[in-house]
Amino acid sequence: MGCSSCSTGKGGQPRGCKNNGTCGTDGCNKLTVFDWLSNMSLPNGEEPFDCVEVRFKNSRKEFFRNDRNLSLSIGDIVATQAQSGHDVGMVTLSGELVRVQMKRKKVDFKDEELPKIYRKASQKDIDIWQKCRDREEEIKKRSREIAIILNLQMKISDVEFQGDGSKATFYYTAEERVDFRQLIKDMAKAFSIRIEMRQIGYRQEAQRLGGIGSCGRELCCSTWLTDFRSVSTSAARYQQLSLNPQKLAGQCGKLKCCLNYELDVYLEALKDFPSQDSKLFTEKGLAFCQKADIFKGMLWFSYKDDPANWHALTKKQVQKILEMNKKKEKVPSLEAYAVEQIVEVKEHVFENVVGQDSLTRFDRPKQKRNRNRNKNRKSSNRNNKRSSNQNNRRKGSSNKKPSKNG
Incomplete structure (x- = not known):
């Protein structure tokens, strides 16, 4: 699906909204849930569910309580409660389906400590939020340079600003434990914001960054896959695949998640085999x-x-x-x-339905063509010389002066 801002540009090339899955029309978002109960009215005496699902940058989703009974719908920008200050996100689901999602993700909707929604975001809140989003790439590049100077064995993969711009969360991957105390001091001094470091796995990094897999389609983890199950080499053995790490590994460097898709079918077939x-x-x-x-x-x-x-x-x-x-x-x-x-x-x-030439036309020897071309060139040169000689003779005969006797 594509939103109105993801239409084609000049020359038929895709323009793209360049919002990394957070466009305002909610047409090209990651992990979007269709509200199939939106057109149904509640029974008499039933009050609407007071919790909503809000999505932040990339695929991070959280549940908030709408205790002020704001009329919220999918795509609304809201200001939500945070540890300090407020955050800005987009409503992705409301109504009874939120109750189902909270049960599925084992979140207690009766919990009194559930964060709240303050208000619908004003234009000032949206401007500050967009300004912070525009700074993320520059700050990510600068933070990587600081980490390289400090010789830290880590990779900063993404930066996420809080809606009010007072805090930034840096997501990083590392093989071993990293002492980044000096890094936090240097970044807080350089950017004048509060810093939070959060380590993620390589699968989560691929989920946040996205990309195209070897199948030619967008990565499953960045489009619809919500949970990461462990993938072992036994899944490849059951499917009789060659244990080649270059073919079995995805962009995250781990075994591909799609190895588990058909594993149950193979295990069922191997029961009586x-x-x-x-x-x-x-x-x-x-x-x-x-x-x-x-x-x-x-x-x-x-x-x-x-x-x-x-x-x-x-x-x-x-x-x-x-x-x-x-x-x-x-x-x-x-x-x-x-x-x-x-x-x-x-x-x-194979029928030549398109009208193309033979596929073996490049297998023919090229020497014959060159010889024919040379013969044609020689014959054309001879003809040109003959014609030029005849013209010269004609000109010479016409330029002769008549004799006195004549």
């Missing part, structure tokens, strides 16, 4: 499993003495042989059960 560690006892010799294909229901076995020759068996055949081996019975050989796989080679005929 023979283990790859299974061994088959035959009269010809002991056989080991070399490969398994869950989708085709096939397993490939080879003898211990002849590991180069593989024999394809179906899942039911392997289970039957294992049951016989449990009864201490051996099958004659794998060849008696092997499935012959006939590979049909289909010729693909």
Whole structure:
């Protein structure tokens, strides 16, 4: 979805609102919830739910109590309670769906210490808030320079100002514990604001910054993914993926979250599938499993003495042989059960529907073309010389003076 300020600019190029998911029309925000109860009226005697959901920079959301009964709707800019001063955010959800979201996130809506909403933000509050947002990139760059000067092994990934501009939260990532006391002193002296340092993980950093994944789409963590489940290499093993860290790692440097998406389907398919560690006892010799294909229901076995020759068996055949081996019975050989796989080679005929040239036009040798060009050039030069000589002869004959006798 795109809001009205995210339309295309000149020349058909995307203009973009450049608000990093916090545009005022709430059309291109991250983790936006659709209020499907907005058009429904409350029953008689029921009062509207007095809590609202407010989103701040990027994907940070918090719940606030509307004890002043302000008429709030999605997209309203409000001034909320903070530890000191006030913060400015945008209302993303109101009504009964907020109660559902609070139960889902295990937030007690009866808690009296729940922060409150002060008022709808005035134009002065919005101007101060926008001015602070414009300073974030410059301050982030300057804070990174200070951290490099102090030789701190940390990376400051993002800066978030409080709505009134009195406080700034610096989000950073680090491998080990960092002593940033001197850093806070230097930054407080340089920026004249209160500083708060908050360490986040690499997945949270990718969520806040966003980006494009290897699939060509925007990162899941920055669009719709709200919780980060642990991803282990066993998820790749169950799906028979090569354990290549460059392919399995995302932009955060950790294993991709999408490895868990299809894991349950693979685990369910592997319940009645023979283990790859299974061994088959035959009269010809002991056989080991070399490969398994869950989708085709096939397993490939080879003898211990002849590991180069593989024999394809179906899942039911392997289970039957294992049951016989449990009864201490051996099958004659794998060849008696092997499935012959006939590979049909289909010729693909591609039609030239676009009117393009042949795809193999660049594979042709270029020497013939050069020779033809040279021949054409030589013949054209000869013709030009002949024509020029004829013209010179004609001019010479016309320039001759008539004789006296004539």
